[in-house]
Amino acid sequence: MESEGKFVQLLLSLCLVAVQCLVVSAGPLRSVSDPHWYPATATWYGSPDGDGSDGGACGYGSLVDVKPLRARVGAVTPILFKGGEGCGACYKVKCLDESICSRRAVTVIITDECPGCSAGSHFDLSGTAFGRMAVAGEGNQLRNRGELPVMYRRTPCKYPGKNIAFRVNEGSTDYWLSLLVEFEDGDGDVGSMHIKQASSTEWTEMQHIWGATWCITAGPLRGPFSVKLTTLSTAQTLSARDVIPSNWSPKATYTSRLNFN
Structure with a gap:
């Protein structure tokens, strides 16, 4: 019975570790908040x-x-x-x-x-x-x-009532698509962005141009586009499926249905 009890305790410990790993990899529970001034x-x-x-x-x-x-x-x-x-x-x-x-x-x-x-x-x-x-x-x-x-x-960014949005920058074409990220809760910063075209299973990494602006040079590019961004500070990841429609236009802003917690 004693060995059986130790086995149960070990199993519970392993389960707890697995749960903790899942929480960490999920990202939203991590915080960029810094208690130090x-x-x-x-x-x-x-x-x-x-x-x-x-x-x-x-x-x-x-x-x-x-x-x-x-x-x-x-x-x-x-x-x-x-x-x-x-x-x-x-x-x-x-x-x-x-x-x-x-x-x-x-x-x-x-x-x-x-x-x-x-x-x-x-x-x-x-x-x-x-x-x-x-x-x-x-x-x-x-x-x-x-x-x-x-x-x-x-400190974590907070935009009550706002979801992450992507503005298509002026000058974007079917061969050069440039996006700017808006209203990102939590970390607020962006470390990398990837984009996925219509009917594709592959994420393509975008290039950082300046500020909060990222782009992809390829073509012809076909929407709708899904966008995945990873924060710079804590590497949290969020994917917005088909957030940019096939009939997108430059200078338009497309709002996702989600944000970081």
Whole structure:
């Protein structure tokens, strides 16, 4: 009986390990959240109560001027921009001067690069986001400080009510298809993208062009297209089946039915 009990315990342990492996490989339960705060500096640009950049190096265009990105955008130095693969990542940023700064951190989404900013980790925030780090009524005084020492950490992106969308960039053809990723919950960043054509069983890897934009050069390409993306930070994978129809058109945006948890 004792040996039988040990066998049952071993079997249960193996089952538990298998379940844990399945959970890890599934991806959505992993989090990009970082409990550690890191030192940086911050400035602001645009109008004092504005949304910051008009477009930006990530390629989001007019999305930066409307919710949910509106007034939550930021440009970062190359160490955080990561050649564009840092686009879409979300950070919490807070200033440290208790005489004027609130204890509340602001959440910003990386939409632009700031190659001329201070070396190391630096955030160039919208005037609105910068001012929100102040205690009530002190936003203008905080902006008058210019450059501030701050602390920052990664945080999961959240777009309530939104699913991942793919914008077909202007200039796309049946031989050169370029996509931009929008509203990615969780990691927010993209490490790789693959595309599958109509009636095909093969995923073809797309090339990273700039910012949040990826492309494939082949042809003639036949839709509908399924798109699989893998996040840069935690390698979570999501596949949107037939998300781009056969009659797609440049500058159109096609929304999937899913998002990362």
